[in-house]
Amino acid sequence: MESDAHPAGSRPPLRHLTLLPTTAAALLGVVAIAVGGRLEVPMVPVPMSLQTYAVGVVAGLLGWLRGGATVGLYLAAGAFGAPVFAGGSGGVAHLAGPTAGYLVGFAVAAVLVGALAERGWTQGWGRSILVMVLGHAVILGLGAAWLGHATDWGTAYRSGFEPFLIGAVAKSVLATATLFAVGAMPPRAGTR
Secondary structure, eight states: OOOTTSOTTOOOOGGGOOHHHHHHHHHHHHHHHHHHHHSEEOOSSSOEESHHHHHHHHHHHHHHHHHHHHHHHHHHHHHTTOSOBGGGBOSGGGGTSTTHHHHHHHHHHHHHHHHHHHTTTTSSHHHHHHHHHHHHHHHHHHHHHHHHHHSOHHHHHHHHTGGGHHHHHHHHHHHHHHHHHTTSSOOOTTOO
């Protein structure tokens, strides 16, 4: 019997899981974000990694509450020294250093992307890419704003925002493709 909430050919999104599967999904989300931090292009003062891609996918799958909680768990693990931040680093100093704004941006973006996903904004390629770009803009905006306090605003823009724009769009497309591949974004009618 098919449910009206999940059209034929789509799998239920992970944001509707019960406690044990939700806990497992959150732990896998933390691992995915951490692995994304190991896949980086070294840049100064902020490396380019796949963490923002992972944040978008986790939020798109889990929704605003569980996605935000997953990112919160990731940040707590990193603060307590787990090697989950970019380059396999950890420690509370990262939450006050030059990348702190980006880390806070992860949580804000997860809530935003998750909330929009729950409202159906990831149910089509164009809108899903837009949602992921918005999530990246939040991360980059908060990151550059924080970086601007440690340096000057021009340097923060040139080294903490502008170099990441093309990557943000590419990762937004990749995150949308991932949601489609796992069935969280059912194909539009007539595309099967």
